[in-house]
Amino acid sequence: GGQQPTKAAPAGGNQGGNQGGSQQTGAKQLTFGILLVGPYNDHGWSQAHYDAAQTVAKKLNAKMLYVDKVNPADRPGTTAEQLAEDLVSKGAKVIIFNSDDMKDSALAFAQAHPDIYVIHASGDNAWKEGKDYKNLPNLSNVMGKMIYGKMIAGCAAAMTTQTGKIGYLGPLINDETRRLASSAYLGAKYCWEHYRNKDPKDLKFKVTWIGFWFNIPGVTSDPTQVADDFFNNGYDVVLSGIDTTEALVEAKKFHDQGKKVYAVPYDYRDACEEAPEVCLGVPYFNWVPGYTKLLKSAQDGTWKSTFLWLGPDWNNINDPDTSSIGFEPGDALSDAASDAVTKFETELANGLQLWKGPLKLQDGTLYLKDGQVATDQQIWYLPQLLEGMEGQSVPQK
Amino acid sequence: MSSHEIIIGLAGVLFTAAPIVFATIGETFTERAGVINLSVNGTILLSAMSSFAVAVSTHSIFWGFVAGIVVGMGVALTVAFSSIALKQSQVAVGFVLTLMTRDLAYFLGNPYMGLQGPRVHNWPIPVLSKIPVLGTLLFNFDPLTYFSFILIIAAWWWIFHTRPGLILRAIGERPAAAYVRGAPVNKLRYLYTALGGALVGLAGPTYSLSVKAGWKGTISGLDGIGWIALALTIFGGWDPVRGAFGAYLFALLQWLGLVLQPYMPNIPSQVLQVAPFPLMILTLLFVNIGNTEWVKRTLAGLPPDARRWATRILRWMQVVPPSALGTTFEEE
Amino acid sequence: MKIELRNIHKFFGPVHANNNITLSIPSGSIQGLLGENGAGKSTLMKILSGYLRPDRGEILLDGKPLVLNSPADAIRAGIGMLHQDPLDFPPMKVLDNFMMGYPRGLGLPKREAREALLSLAEQFGFSLDPDAYVDTLTIGERQQLEILRLLWLGAKILIFDEPTTGISAQQKEKLFAALRRLASEGKTIIFVTHKLEEVEVLCDRVAVLRAGKLVGEAYPPYNLDDLVRMMFGKVISKGKRIEIPLGKPVLQVKDLAVEDYRLRIEGVNLEVREGEVIGLAGMEGSGQRHLLRACAGLIRPVGGEIWVDGENMTGKTYHSFLRKGVAYLPADRMKEGLVPGLTLSEHFALAQEQTGFVIDRAAVLKRTEEHIKRFNIRGRPDSTVESLSGGNQQRALLALLRPNLRLILMEHPTRGLDMESAIWVWNTLKERCRQRTAIFFMSSDLEEILHYSDRILVFFGGRVSEPLDARTTTVEQLGQLIGGRGFESQPEAAREVAK
């Protein structure tokens, strides 16, 4: 069975990392395949997985196969199972599905192939305590506790904003995206309140959803317009929650016009490269620890169906081997702000809980009583945005 | 929303609409000459990709734009050639090209995914940009947006107020008649298709080097723009000014879609985004329904006065496409 | 200017449209060009005006060889042509049409053009409103516009391809006056026609084409019989009128009113009886087509009633008329009559009352072959209709008509046919009349109307004359009426609806 996610998260991360790091004994070569939902070089979500998988492959001297753009739009008439089987036919013993979108395929595949280990990144079917537990010994989930990354990002934003207005460029509305936007807000609010000693009421935190993970002309809102709109209306920091980097690109545009605006990309450690001069830093996933742990266990036969929700390695959240969530400070982050961010990180490391009552949901209903700490379930399945955030909470019916 | 925010928003609309204006006016020229170039959607993607790739590898925005324009011309000329020289259906060829150039863009653009490229800078116009409202609304853009303004006027003037413009309308209306008046019909068709293609091609870099700087492959968010431009060409009744108006309307609705999001939680966000299309269909309905048999018959059934009025209104709404649109003309 | 054509050849696929034609035309003269349909007249003129390139042969102007690669070259050389069907821009304004083709400058020479137009019009006694839309003009006025345009561009050689088809008597007189005047100014005029009497009154000399060859030239005074012989290779006569006893009424039109945005016809009263043939005369666009189409249910009348075999069909659609045995034959065969791309047998499959769902190919083929034989169509069951010759297309169209119809409505039943085909067509039609079918047709060929119809309706600017008895009417009277004489109130009124 899976470990208790709450403590498993950081701890698991470390162990996985250390083991992977220390033991380099060449067990018989393992072949694993990874299915990437987007292009392997998207400078975002998929590339983060791709790079990690390659690192791990080297570490365990395993062979890696991959297919990218695994989505029905890019690969008409194919399903992830089908592609997974193709990889199996090429010798893969472990298959990584890297997106929530492959949920059903991952399950179906795991059921159909009990002899193949299945790792589904961002899913909850292996989570005993989850709403959606399926008892499949060959299926494990791994996910990063991006809530921490987003909190830190929020803090960076709060420490930087001059106008006290922070924009959040959201994709579509669901549990995950709500959770992350809210985490960013909590981080921002905390630093605003405790480090800048300002009244939370003066902090505007607005979420605009474009309706999808990227722009589809004539169907979604145009993220470029959303970002421009934020900057034009005095939001001087925009946090991005979508797959593409409009926030950063547009921030640079305004910056070049002499405006003091900043952006925080998402997902991928080197994302800032696209416009360092406006990048406050990026909260990113580092899939190395998780993948190492699971692939290792597959390799030496100690595989157990687990649900890993891995957090940062608080000793060094940017440690490539041990920290599943990191925050890479950007060039645009002032020294003062960067100190504050570091301070915030240490506080979190020392057990600061922001998902802790009193917290209300956007519509004013109570979410956490005073002093109550949210369970992972409560966080994972967050029903609304939090009180104090602007923007839609639930998709329209 | 404060009036300031609205003005800035509107300026943003003018800015984001620029490439659509280019494509629409380009297609307007092409179709005025009697050629329908259906490849716009793919062309924009391919030219966006190529110009980004070139700009990145040459570190020169200029060459980027050149590349985009050349691609646009190339594709357009393929349509013209296969129609004029090979007598193939313009719709068919254009359609194939729109799909093929799209996949070409994705295939060849793969290495350039997510790279950081150069970007056109803003050129606030010295004095004018300081004028309170108008300054922000009209004089604080990058050169492309200014060019889009100029293009609208220029195209309108060219088509309706010059001798070559008269001939342009002629070859799209009745090539044989233009030909006996000494117009080199097919030469001109090549010329205007190339010009139109160049403008469509210009839309590409306008995206990848300005409005949506960068290349993100399938998620660049450009797939579909070309179809919109094609629709706007009809929407505008082959008149650059009306076409441009359509483009602005489209961008405006997109913008409203997001600023109104918080104010109308009960309306799906897709509604306003997709609104331009039903709107377009509706316009097409209005401008065409006058020509349909059943309407004529029903009109005849009406009492005289009602009939007169209805006829007047319908004739007023009608836009008549260039009669020779999509046909080929054989010079001996 | 003196023109010489030397050994001109032109092919269209199988057709040798111009076969070694050599002809020279002195300046200041009006040269006539005669020939039956399809003789090659238009082709030759299109070559002279640079619209077509000859496959062989050369053109000399004042002795100097002249290479025409496009109409542009011809215009530069001072050669201008009025095409058989006016090649202008109906949806545009008169002034735009006038300026179109003006060779120089970026801007539009609006002012000069307007002045030039008005003064030229004045000289020739034409009246043209520069701001009117061309689609509101009569064919005659459109011709006038073209003439003025060419003169403005300084044409010295003017070619007129059958300019008198469908223009009014007065307009014809105006036109001839203009032509004479131009000739006297030293311009060279070429006048294409197949009407002998026009040659007689107008031309200083005439050349005759037959089947693409130049078969001879003639000078006044002309011997008409010779000309006819040259044109047709033999003297052809329509034969004498065929009289057929009339039966009971088929079509009754009561106080009918039809209108479109250009034209309004009203107060038409008429009764067509079994075996009767009614001809509609009038220049193009005077309303004949409207009446015909209304009687077939193709246009819905705005007033009055239409009865077929005692049933009130007012406002019904063509298909319900068809069911009552009313058939419509359009003038433009390839546009409205036949389906390009489909073969003859496919057409016959479509034409008949279909039996069942699946096509019985054998049966269809059999019937097709019968018809091809009976209507001697030059073509095979599997030949597509567009590959047929004009006359054969017309034959096919007639062959497609269902048996035992009550009423046949026709636009220009013999347009584009040579005399023999035309006669043959009418014989088959009269055959149907004997089987008590009524015929209602429009034509711009007065001879045809007078010769084949029992009664005649004359249209002018939307107004309709009382039915005339064909036996007692002469070509002259008809011409007068078509020209608007004898129609009381002034002609232009009819077009007010348009503006």
Place this chain on the structure above:
Amino acid sequence: MSKQLERWGFVLLATLVALIFTSFVLVLAGASPVAAYWYILKGSLGSWTKISDVMVAWVPLLLATAGLLVTFAAGQWNIGVEGQIVLGAIFTTWVMRSLQHTNTPAAIVLILAFIAGAFGGAIWSAFAGILKVYGGVNEIFGGLGLDFVAVALILWLIFGPWKRPGIGSMSGTEPFPHRLWLPTIHGTRLSLWALAIGLVSIGVVYFLLTGTYFGLKLKAVGRNPKAAYLMGIPTTKYLMGAFIISGIFAGLAGAVQVTAVYHRLIPAISSGYGWLGLMVSMLINFQAAWAAPVTFFFAALNIGSIQLPIMLKLDSSLSGVLQGALVLSFLLLEGARRRWVKRREEAKNE
């Protein structure tokens, strides 16, 4: 005989040209054409599973094409077909959703679902038809507009009313219970039922267009509506008929996608088969007889091209390039051929 030979020579040449062009593109991308084509071939026909996967993609494409051939016969560019597939899928899903937790026998549910799918496609197509026939709106743009509306509709349903408990996501709606999946041949994803529907459909269309009065009249209407009307053919009825039939097949394609391929509704449910179908129709010059093999070939390209990223790190949009190049080279060479023939005849006359 020699005509046959000429025909095949032409096909060969056109294909060759397309391959050369694509090879050039490959070289441009620094890849070996031979390897690329080899892996595509291997990845599509290399094993029975592969072949069955190709067939899975083949069926909906075949259906879409079958429908398009009908509208093309009537001279209509039914670009709305994408949207019609989507609507077919939506209606299918709607029936499945409302019956999945009842104890209605699977067979009944599936039959109803397919009927609903056909119906959904038909309505959407009928919209385009009505706009064209009664509103004079060019079917290309009417259809296009409706395509966009359909996409918005499906996204709204998936992220709104039909979102799965908790997360609404690109992965689409909650999958249907296994019993409602169209039964497949053991060990493959291929459903004989779907295959049968596809083959029967193209057969029906072939028969309809070549053997019946309906088809002949449709052709007449398509080539010359005025003449057709004067011949007594109820033009508007036939046009609408064409649109509706076409919509039915498109709707079935959507139903297959939902019941046999994805077992749920996903945003990209149409998989671009509409566009691809239009390409195929052009390539086969609208001759139903060729539809089956050519659609199979296109499906094979789509499936085979998956090997490109795996084996060669190439983007698989290459298959689209190749497909486009094929159609284009056929169109252009056909034009060139006609021109050449004409020249030759003119030469004869001299």
